[in-house]
Amino acid sequence: MSEFLQQLLNGLSLGAIYALIALGYTMVYGVLRFINFAHSDVFMVGAFLGYYLGKFIPENTVGGGLLILLGAMLGCAVLGMTIERLAYRPLRGAATLNVLITAIGVSLLLEYSGQVFFGATPRTFPAVFPSANFTLGGLVISSNQVVVIVVTALLMVGLQFIVYRTKIGTAMRAVSLNPKAAQLVGVNNDIVISFTFGLGSALAGAGGILYALNYPSIDPLMGVMPGLKAFVAAVLGGIGNIPGAALGGLLLGTVETFVNGSQWSTYKDAIAFAILIIILLFRPAGLLGKASVEKV
Amino acid sequence: MLTVKNLEVCYGAITALRDVSFTIEQGRIVTLIGANGAGKTTTLRTISGLLRAKQGGITFKGEDISKLPPHQIVARGLCHVPEGRMVFANLSVDENLAMGAYLKTDKAKIASNRDYVFNVFPRLKERLAQAAGTLSGGEQQMLAIGRALMGEPQLLMLDEPSLGIAPKLISTIFEKIVEINRTHGITILLVEQNANLALEVSHDAYVLETGAVAMQGPSAELRNNPDLKAAYLGG
Numbered sequence: 001m002s003e004f005l006q007q008l009l010n011g012l013s014l015g016a017i018y019a020l021i022a023l024g025y026t027m028v029y030g031v032l033r034f035i036n037f038a039h040s041d042v043f044m045v046g047a048f049l050g051y052y053l054g055k056f057i058p059e060n061t062v063g064g065g066l067l068i069l070l071g072a073m074l075g076c077a078v079l080g081m082t083i084e085r086l087a088y089r090p091l092r093g094a095a096t097l098n099v100l101i102t103a104i105g106v107s108l109l110l111e112y113s114g115q116v117f118f119g120a121t122p123r124t125f126p127a128v129f130p131s132a133n134f135t136l137g138g139l140v141i142s143s144n145q146v147v148v149i150v151v152t153a154l155l156m157v158g159l160q161f162i163v164y165r166t167k168i169g170t171a172m173r174a175v176s177l178n179p180k181a182a183q184l185v186g187v188n189n190d191i192v193i194s195f196t197f198g199l200g201s202a203l204a205g206a207g208g209i210l211y212a213l214n215y216p217s218i219d220p221l222m223g224v225m226p227g228l229k230a231f232v233a234a235v236l237g238g239i240g241n242i243p244g245a246a247l248g249g250l251l252l253g254t255v256e257t258f259v260n261g262s263q264w265s266t267y268k269d270a271i272a273f274a275i276l277i278i279i280l281l282f283r284p285a286g287l288l289g290k291a292s293v294e295k296v
Numbered sequence: 297m298l299t300v301k302n303l304e305v306c307y308g309a310i311t312a313l314r315d316v317s318f319t320i321e322q323g324r325i326v327t328l329i330g331a332n333g334a335g336k337t338t339t340l341r342t343i344s345g346l347l348r349a350k351q352g353g354i355t356f357k358g359e360d361i362s363k364l365p366p367h368q369i370v371a372r373g374l375c376h377v378p379e380g381r382m383v384f385a386n387l388s389v390d391e392n393l394a395m396g397a398y399l400k401t402d403k404a405k406i407a408s409n410r411d412y413v414f415n416v417f418p419r420l421k422e423r424l425a426q427a428a429g430t431l432s433g434g435e436q437q438m439l440a441i442g443r444a445l446m447g448e449p450q451l452l453m454l455d456e457p458s459l460g461i462a463p464k465l466i467s468t469i470f471e472k473i474v475e476i477n478r479t480h481g482i483t484i485l486l487v488e489q490n491a492n493l494a495l496e497v498s499h500d501a502y503v504l505e506t507g508a509v510a511m512q513g514p515s516a517e518l519r520n521n522p523d524l525k526a527a528y529l530g531g
Contacts, residue, residue, distance in 0.1 A: 167394075167398070170387070170391055170394060170395060171395070171398065173384070173386065173387060173391075174384045174387065174395050177384045177385055177386055177387065178382050178384060178385075180346060180378065180382065181378065181382035181383070181384065182384075182395070183345075183346065183365075183366040183367055183370075184344060184346070184366060184370065184375070184376050184378060184382070184444075185370065185375075185395050185396050185398050185399075185443060185444075185446075185447060186366075186367045186370035186371055186398045186399035186447060187367060187395075187398055188365070188367045189367075
């Protein structure tokens with residue numbers, strides 16, 4: 001039983017990170033109807049921003065850790081908005097396929113410029129938060145897991161507030177439902193789309209820091225696998241659906257951790273993608289998505 | 297108030313408007329009538345900035361608006377209720393109205409505009425928390441008009457308000473359109489396939505035929521015009 005709870009806890013803290021990344025995929029899909037493949041590399045840049053900020057900010061302090069987290073979120077928000085402005089906005093109105101190919105191009109650009117600027121050798125991410133292990137009953141809880149779960153929970157509550165309680169959040173949902181009608185009530189869709197990229201990228205930046213806390217070896221290609229998993233999570237929950245992305249992330253992280261702790265651990269990545277295939281075959285709209293016919 | 301001059305609009309290689317010119321005086325209800333494909337909707341979409349004209353001018357309150365993006369045109373007091381209503385289906389009625397006031401910052405003014413909308417369409421007040429997509433066609437049309445009214449239009453453009461609505465509600469909606477014009481002095485540009493109805497409620501009318509104005513005049517006169525009768529009013 002305690003082993004089950006231990007795995008559940010590990011799974012939720014991994015899933016929380018997938019969820020943070022998945023939210024960015026799903027929000028951008030919501031407003032622009034395409035998958036921003038460069039998103040996973042924004043996550044990587046978040047981790048590297050944390051790494052470099054760590055050189056100036058004292059390690060092992062809660063305040064310093066939060067500062068690094070905020071710095072990475074801010075930096076990634078700016079990066080995400082820049083990518084949108086330079087790469088995607090000129091293609092507004094172009095076929096989705098063109099935008100998709102561009103996204104893959106931006107992704108490769110970030111990965112390989114990362115290798116130029118950061119170097120291809122993995123770096124060790126600093127211990128930005130003080131760390132300790134607690135035992136509760138038979139469970140071992142690391143303080144980093146607590147940080148991951150608490151930070152993710154707070155970010156999700158914040159996101160929920162922005163999307164459902166603020167003017168810009170209502171505008172995001174309006175643009176997602178009907179971009180033309182949004183323009184006709186006076187929404188500048190470009191600003192809303194830019195804001196959406198900023199918001200999603202900030203979450204990816206936070207995800208990058210939290211991931212690096214638990215898996216402290218970082219390199220310019222580190223975003224590829226978590227990014228793909230988060231994409232699976234977004235599809236699992238229903239692409240375009242915000243609570244769905246959170247649910248999908250938590251579910252996928254938990255399943256992956258349980259598989260990893262079993263005799264089939266070699267297949268943990270395969271199982272994540274098997275889930276994608278099964279979802280696409282039997283419930284293409286995802287767990288929380290509504291079935292709709294997409295005109296292509 | 298609005299002058300459209302020699303408007304030419306194309307969709308790729310297809311010319312939708314060849315040469316459309318008309319003028320709308322303040323306080324009037326003006327209707328554009330014509331068959332399917334004559335260019336009525338295209339005209340409205342070009343005025344509100346969703347489409348770009350290839351040639352021609354659009355002047356609103358003395359200012360050339362033909363190069364402005366839609367959100368800046370709305371900001372100038374020209375609101376467009378699009379064909380098919382286009383309410384935000386998953387948003388509540390309340391949120392739809394809030395979106396209508398997107399560019400407004402004066403809270404007191406927004407509240408009084410809301411009261412005015414509820415005064416015109418009491419039904420919306422009963423449905424505030426309901427998702428807009430679950431409303432009936434007529435109620436959605438009320439919401440679409442209400443949403444546009446939240447933007448404090450000086451000129452309100454309505455595209456086919458009778459489309460897909462229960463016949464019983466059509467007359468209600470047209471009464472409300474006249475009421476909005478009379479009591480609030482909002483100038484109205486009405487596009488309508490139901491020419492009889494449109495000529496009944498409007499002051500002036502323009503008849504579009506294959507992308508150009510074929511006939512124009514006071515609505516009361518056009519209603520008795522034998523050519524128009526034969527073509528659009530069912531004899």
